[in-house]
Amino acid sequence: MKLIAARACPARAKAGFLSIFLLLGGCALPLPDKPVRPQPYDLGPALALAADAAPSGPALALGRVEAPAAIDGSHIVYRLMYTDAGQQPRPYAQARWTMAPPQLLSQRLREAFSATRPVVEPGAGLAPIELRTEIDEFAQIFSSPGASEGVVRLRVTVTAPASRTQRLLGQRTFTVRQPAPTADAAGGVAALRAASDEAVRQIVAWVNGLTVSN
Incomplete structure (x- = not known):
């Protein structure tokens, strides 16, 4: 033993x-390495959109910008148009919007219109005109591996909701393209910022030129 x-x-x-x-x-x-958080991006300050004059136009009812599911999210989307699958939207893995594009553009439009007229919520009966906006495209489009542009396409409808039967005052599609300084997410964001600002400027100018009668 x-x-x-x-x-x-x-x-x-x-x-x-x-x-x-x-x-x-x-x-x-x-x-193991800590997971890398996606870089957050927004449309930046909107000071360039503000007008010097005080608001003088009739009140505008401004609803939330609408968008299809592929755009209504925090992903920054790009498309490789030089490939067979060019129509397929692709999200950047390490870059995100701070808010979904419809929210970013709603905020942008509100800031811009507030410089020229009072802006109220739709459905309250406080405004003679109402603006509805839909996003058809909000993406970085690559024509080659090293060349891309930010493309913003918005469909805008203006109505007179206070009339006995809601009257269409105008409908128009705005398409703006701006070259991206670099072929990456940061370049795409810069191009989409510039394209968004230009689209908003065009929309404000168009709406302000519409004739509203009772």
């Missing part, structure tokens, strides 16, 4: 030493 116990002791000691070695070795292994 003593012989068997004596033989078992070195085995237990060897197993204990191996366990300690593995434990110490495990402590020396590199820890």
Whole structure:
């Protein structure tokens, strides 16, 4: 019995030493990298859209900008038009909008129109005209691996909701393209910012030129 116990002791000691070695070795292994958070982007300050004059036009009811599901999210979308699958929208993995494009453009339109007229919520009966906007395109479009542009296409409908039967005052599609300074997410965002600002300028000018009669 003593012989068997004596033989078992070195085995237990060897197993204990191996366990300690593995434990110490495990402590020396590199820890996994922390997950990289996507870089957040927005449309930047809208100071350039503000007018010097005080609001003077009739009140405008401005609803939320609408968009299809592919656009109504935080992904920054691009399309590779030089491939067979060019029509397929692709999201950048490490870049996100701080808000979905419909929210960003709703905010942009409200800021711009507020410089020329009072802006109210739709359905309250406080405005003689109402603006509805839909996004048809809001993406970075690549014509080649090194060349791209930001494309914003908005369909705008203006109605007179206070009339006995809601009257259409005008409908128009605005398409603006701006070249991207770089072929990446940051370049796409810069191009979409410039295209959004120009589209908003055009929309404000068009709406302000419409004749509203009771």
